[in-house]
């Protein structure tokens with residue numbers, strides 16, 4: 220039997236792609252080496268545009284029913300300047316969510332199954348099948364069986380994460396790559412009071428707190444990648460002493476109960492990969508990975524699922540049409556990501572805010588409309604140029620402030 224599409228990886232990007240394709244009537248197989256519910260390294264903030272996609276797909280109510288709190292208020296403190304406010308509405312949604320990956324990924328796997336996709340868990344893709352240079356299937360092995368199976372598909376979608384096996388086997392070209400700049404560590408607390416999301420940047424550290432399922436609060440810290448060995452000597456203590464520098468967050472954490480080990484990684488590459496070729500497509504981290512400091516990877520995975528599935532549905536048929544649709548998917552993805560990718564890589568360098576940047580934050584904090592726009596730019600719902608164009612910046616900090624900002628920019 221030949222499937223229309225075989226998807227490798229069943230988390231945010233893979234299950235969403237499979238669900239959208241199956242809803243359009245395509246015959247879809249999804250393979251993942253994990254068994255769901257399954258956790259993965261992720262601080263799991265799903266920004267407003269991602270939540271809006273779930274709403275559009277009819278999945279938001281189910282997700283909210285798991286008890287994940289909706290977060291509409293946010294506080295950002297950088298170099299002593301505090302910006303506090305709300306997210307701008309995006310497609311009718313004004314809140315972000317921080318669902319545990321055990322919850323969100325399992326919900327998406329169920330949605331793919333309900334749409335008619337065949338999902339095989341505990342099944343690892345070990346190789347691709349090529350026919351005259353075109354990918355025509357996968358070789359996979361179930362954890363319950365010793366033998367390898369071959370499955371055929373018109374297209375194979377790699378949704379298998381930042382170290383994508385599919386991308387490696389097809390030799391997907393990389394561009395705009397930047398090495399890991401920061402490390403990300405996090406843990407969970409019971410009884411840590413928060414009123415929305417909190418983000419802090421000071422010296423060359425970042426800390427944040429977000430409410431999640433089961434009444435818990437997740438706290439995240441970022442340090443420069445160069446300090447990995449020092450951080451690893453005592454992750455829990457280093458996380459807590461970083462929270463101590465973040466307003467009253469450390470004090471609240473010290474009065475709460477730590478309910479999980481501190482986990483994290485310094486394996487945080489930034490890279491674009493060409494997301495299509497003969498018989499193959501990449502979505503999510505497999506095609507575009509960036510530092511989690513802006514918390515946008517999951518939302519990008521959902522966006523890619525939408526763009527790529529649209530392209531596949533429109534393009535299945537004559538080869539020339541598929542190529543044109545895939546090229547359009549790649550262009551849309553890159554256009555929508557380039558500015559926030561550069562911003563993310565710059566933030567991940569963890570340079571302390573300059574005096575000119577602190578003046579800009581103070582100007583933004585003083586105007587509620589700009590505060591809302593600011594939170595929209597950092598959650599990916601408002602284009603960066605809306606706030607960071609020369610004209611807008613001059614309006615905020617004056618010509619001299621703009622010149623100082625321009626000089627302090629290369630970070």
Ligand SMILES: Cc1cc2nc3c(=O)[nH]c(=O)nc-3n(C[C@H](O)[C@H](O)[C@H](O)COP(=O)(O)OP(=O)(O)OC[C@H]3O[C@@H](n4cnc5c(N)ncnc54)[C@H](O)[C@@H]3O)c2cc1C
Nearest residue numbers: 228231232252262263264344379380503504511514516517
């Ligand atoms: C520390 C950390 C914190 C983060 N915090 C955030 C955050 O707050 N907000 C946010 O939006 N993003 C965050 N991210 C990024 C986010 O986790 C990713 O962008 C997102 O998980 C990508 O989803 P995906 O579906 O593309 O890939 P993944 O979630 O990586 O899923 C890939 C799947 O493919 C499967 N797979 C891999 N290889 C094979 C194979 N050969 N055969 C079968 N299955 C295979 C894996 O088992 C896995 O289930 C964070 C990342 C890290 C590392």
